[in-house]
Every structure is written in structure tokens, then in C-alpha cells.
Amino acid sequence: MVPSTRSLSFLLALPALAFFSLSASALPHPRTASSPATLKLAVRINSYGIKNIAAADRARIQARQAGGSSSISATNNVMLYTADIGVGSPPTYYTVLVDTGSSNTWIEDEAYKKTATSHDTGGIFWVAYGSGDVAGEEYTDTVTLNSDLVIDNQSIGVARVSLGTEGLDGFLGLGPVGLTRGTVSNQGQVATVMDNLYHQETISSEVLGVFFAPASSDNSSGELTFGGYDTSKITGGVSYVPITSTSPASGYWGINQSISYGDTLILDETAGIVDTGTTLIYIPSDAFDKYQSATGGTLDEATGLLKISSDQYDQLSSLYLTIGEVTYELTPNAQIWPRSLNSAINGTSDGIYLVVSSSGSSSGSGDDFTNGYCFLERFYSVFDTTNSQVGFATTEYTYATTN
Numbered sequence: 001m002v003p004s005t006r007s008l009s010f011l012l013a014l015p016a017l018a019f020f021s022l023s024a025s026a027l028p029h030p031r032t033a034s035s036p037a038t039l040k041l042a043v044r045i046n047s048y049g050i051k052n053i054a055a056a057d058r059a060r061i062q063a064r065q066a067g068g069s070s071s072i073s074a075t076n077n078v079m080l081y082t083a084d085i086g087v088g089s090p091p092t093y094y095t096v097l098v099d100t101g102s103s104n105t106w107i108e109d110e111a112y113k114k115t116a117t118s119h120d121t122g123g124i125f126w127v128a129y130g131s132g133d134v135a136g137e138e139y140t141d142t143v144t145l146n147s148d149l150v151i152d153n154q155s156i157g158v159a160r161v162s163l164g165t166e167g168l169d170g171f172l173g174l175g176p177v178g179l180t181r182g183t184v185s186n187q188g189q190v191a192t193v194m195d196n197l198y199h200q201e202t203i204s205s206e207v208l209g210v211f212f213a214p215a216s217s218d219n220s221s222g223e224l225t226f227g228g229y230d231t232s233k234i235t236g237g238v239s240y241v242p243i244t245s246t247s248p249a250s251g252y253w254g255i256n257q258s259i260s261y262g263d264t265l266i267l268d269e270t271a272g273i274v275d276t277g278t279t280l281i282y283i284p285s286d287a288f289d290k291y292q293s294a295t296g297g298t299l300d301e302a303t304g305l306l307k308i309s310s311d312q313y314d315q316l317s318s319l320y321l322t323i324g325e326v327t328y329e330l331t332p333n334a335q336i337w338p339r340s341l342n343s344a345i346n347g348t349s350d351g352i353y354l355v356v357s358s359s360g361s362s363s364g365s366g367d368d369f370t371n372g373y374c375f376l377e378r379f380y381s382v383f384d385t386t387n388s389q390v391g392f393a394t395t396e397y398t399y400a401t402t403n
């Protein structure tokens, strides 16, 4: 990693943050939660040779547990949720991965079109992902989300060394700002896109709403909502829990959660993370062993996932994830990989594969589970920096038969 020369810049920014929140009503054009701005997402099914999705996701988890910044194996991910963001003035639009598990925003050098707003800060950025490192020069530039959310002076990496993922120009880092610590040579931390939307008074609370429609439905898409959440996408209210105090999950969008399969508790309350950059749902190996014996699944070599017969599918119980006071139910249909996408994971067309997989280490790591897309496609999620909390709500897809 690039040695970090810690500066006072972030400490100085803190009082300013408090000031803005107090004076929001006096600001010229504050956006309120009642008028959040949304950005449409596209989902890309990576059909060119994703094999062993579980191994790819596990690499991301293990790099994280080892203290890495993030570790998406973007080149190996089956489903990539992407957004188009504008950079420069006039903006050039780039397709970037939506990642709540990392916090730097960057685009590839060869795609980057410099305009009058592009400013080389002289800093070098370097982020270690599981599948490789991304590094280059740190710029500031104007970033446009949708056409109406314009951020001035957003710090962005311009990557000379990149992951080279086809169809992807970069990352939109939506994780906590602390994950940027030490990633840019001449700065302590780098204000994220969310931080700047808030500091620049474009949104009145630093809140991100994430909606993913199941990739297997006709509407294979989703949306990000800045400054609030989209009430039209949820059924019922949002229930929040504080960010977990358990490290290292506490440095991410980390929460406490316990898990039952049917009536059987398979994981006592423990800490883990919510991550839009992970495909499956990962639980620690001890909980996974209980899940495997309860479902009767056998580990399938071709996919790296548990495979069950149609008889076993008929017998499947719901998986219950308890977060705070609320229990979120993953129905049997929500626990299986979309059969229409079996070929993308090296599965057979009639195979039934479970999306709950083992993290590869036993519980007690301080980062025991990952609620990835397969969870987030069933529950709307709200990432609230202002109140240090994460929220979930049911959607029209929570109990739907889509797989």
C-alpha cells in the first residue's frame, strides 16, 4: 500500500459537517428526503466464463477479514450492478460498479476524458481489491449523477493499473469514508461521493437507498436514491439498526444478525456486513455445516454451490435473518440461484443451487456474514451515514417467486 501521510483535513471537515446539518433549512437548494434523487442501475450478467462464483466472493471476504480495503473480484462476479455517472464538464458518462463495500471512486485512465474541471491533485491512489490492485493519479473533477446531482471537486482516482473488467470503466465507492484512509498518498481520507453530496448541500441527510430488482425478473434493474429512500419501492416501513461496534465489520456497512433455518438457530447474533459488491449470502463455516445438513444439499464442484434435488427443494424451509427487532424471511425460492441463469455459474440447466454459501472461516471473526445481492434483491436497503445506521424494508419481490 501507499504509505499514508495523515493530514488534518478530515478532522477539520468534521465541524463543517455538523454546521451544515444544523443550518440545512437556511441553505439555498437543500434536497429533502421527501424529494430524493434517483439514479437508475443496470445489471450485467457476466456470461463470459464466470466459474465458481463462491470462490470469487470468498476471495473478497478473506481479503476484507485480512484488513484489505475491499476485495471485489469484479472480473469473476456473475452479476454486476452498474450505474452511469458523468465526469467532467461537459460530462462524459462512464459505467461504474456500484459498491457499498469500498469507498473510492475511480475510472480507468484510458477512458477518462479530461475537461476544464479535471484537476490533477498530485496525489497517487492505490486500492487493494481481492482480484488485484487499482492505482493511478488522484484527480478532482465535477461528477454528475443523473443530470441533476452535480458534485464539484469530487476526488476521483484515474487508474493506470486496473482490474480490466469488460464493460466496466470504474467503481462508484459507496462505503464509509474510513475505508479511503491510506488510499491516497497526500491525504488522510478522501471525501466520498456521498460525503460531498451532503457537504455541498445537494442532499440534506447523508442517506443512500438501494433497490435491486431480482436479476431473473424482466425488470433486471434497480436504482440508487440519494438523500433518502424511494417510498414507491418498499412495502411497509424501514427498520433500522445501528452500525455494529464489532471490528472489522464496524468499518463497513456492518450489522449484527442472527440466523435460523426453519425453527433451528444456526448462527447466534454476530457481526457481518451488507455489501452490494458480493453476489451470494455468506455465513461462517460452522453455521454453513448446519445449513447443509438441514437442507440435505451436496457441494457441487462445477459451481462451488450447494445443489439440491427438486424433492429437497419442495422440503426447503425458510431462512430467517434477525436484524435488531425484525426478522427477514428468505423463502425457499429466495434461497436458490435463478435457474434461468444457471449457465452463467457453470451449472446445469435443470440444477437447483442454493445461494447461501460458506465464508470459509468459522464464526467469531468479527466479520462473519455477508448479505450480498441475493439478500438485497429481496429487501430494500438504506445506508445512513448521518445516523450511523442501516435499514431494511420489504419490497414487491420479498416473497415473489422469481427463481
Ligand SMILES: *[C@@H]1O[C@H](CO)[C@@H](O)[C@H](O)[C@H]1NC(C)=O
Residues within 6 Å of the ligand: 119, 152, 153, 200
Ligand atoms: C473547487 O476547487 C476550485 C479550485 O480548485 C475552487 O475555485 C472552487 O471553489 C471549489 N469548489 C467547491 C465547491 O469547493
Ligand SMILES: *[C@@H]1O[C@H](CO)[C@@H](O)[C@H](O)[C@H]1NC(C)=O
Residues within 6 Å of the ligand: 217, 218, 219
Ligand atoms: C416490470 O415493470 C413494468 C413497469 O413498471 C411492470 O408493468 C411489469 O409488471 C414489471 N415486470 C415484472 C416481471 O416485474
Ligand SMILES: *[C@@H]1O[C@H](CO)[C@@H](O)[C@H](O)[C@H]1NC(C)=O
Residues within 6 Å of the ligand: 242, 243, 244, 245, 246, 256, 269, 270, 271
Ligand atoms: C453487536 O454485537 C456485539 C457483540 O455481541 C455487542 O457488543 C454490540 O452491543 C451489538 N450491537 C451493536 C450495535 O454493535
Ligand SMILES: *[C@@H]1O[C@H](CO)[C@@H](O)[C@H](O)[C@H]1NC(C)=O
Residues within 6 Å of the ligand: 051, 052, 301, 302, 303, 346
Ligand atoms: C465446470 O463444470 C464442469 C463439470 O460440469 C467441470 O468439469 C469444470 O471444471 C467446471 N469449470 C470450472 C471452471 O469450475
